[in-house]
Amino acid sequence: MQPRDLSAHATYEAGRGIEEVARELGRDPASFVTLSSNENPHGPAPAAVEALREAAETASDYPKAAHADLTDALADRWDVSSGQIWLGNGGDGAIDYLSRAMLDPGDAVLVPKPGFAYYAMSTRFHHGTLDAYVLSKDRDFAQDPDSILGTYDGERIVYLTSPHNPSGTTMSLDAIERLADGTSDRTLVVVDEAYGEFAETDSAVALIEGRKGFDAREDVAVIRTFSKAYGLAGVRLGYAVVPDAWADAYARVNTPFAASELACRAGLAALEDAEHVEMTVESVRWAREHLATRVEAPAWPSEGNFVLFDVGDGAGVASDLQERGVIVRDCTSFGLPGCIRVTCGTESETKRAAEAINAVLDARD
């Protein structure tokens, strides 16, 4: 007995955790800083931690009310109807719901290369096929609608990532509109804004709703997550904002009680704690600047909570950094073997990382 043929399926390469690396090197986990998974170095909002503790008391109940409360709070936040908020198990879970809603077996999906691995995984899970548009390192990973349309061939979903992982580039709403205008009526443009809180660009929810001078449209959906700016990667909570016309579809595609009671309660508390998010965003802006100016390697301007560096040998530099207690992301699996991606840490973590990278690069000269 074997599962179906999974040989074409991509696998997810998560950033390595401190425990794993420390165990391997026989060192104390407390001596490491981990800047490989774009997590929030300040942790969750204290109110979210409290909400998790409280929610534990009623963990025997299904999360019906909490799910509805969070959905309503997010609908308020975006000024959309509750049916337009599709909660999921992380941004990844929301991506899955869009795949379920859109894809028939054999449908094609267009993804960025390099890009976030889960678009491809979700497509394969849902029996779709993959095409890729290239964001070229030589053109600074610019997300140009005309160039993407040059590759577009009627795919059912086109994924855009703004800010883009791993480069940090963004796409303006004008550019997204131009792209969506150039695709067929059967194509959904998914704008993944997992790092949206850290960016200066407006959310593509304005395109769905017809705000900021744009015409409302039914061919754009937005992905958001609590994993980054809200510091709740461990609870797995994200959502899609979909066009109003899709409101009925959620109940037909979601896993029952799509997000846990604990996740919903923590998400609600985090949403209400604007201060924690503002502090996080402020800290990320400082760290981005510090990394980009202090590290002696070419970097791309980033609007995410990370910076991509061209260090020549991503695997080698990441491994040398590990020896110095700093864990970063080798970008070989993104198809960028010369690069490392460094998450914005706290002030002391970020300073330590910048110094360690410079020391490693000096030693390798």
Ligand code: PMP
């Ligand atoms: N989109 C992008 C671009 C990401 O980098 C990530 C996580 N690294 C996600 C979506 C999904 O995040 P999560 O499932 O943790 O919410």
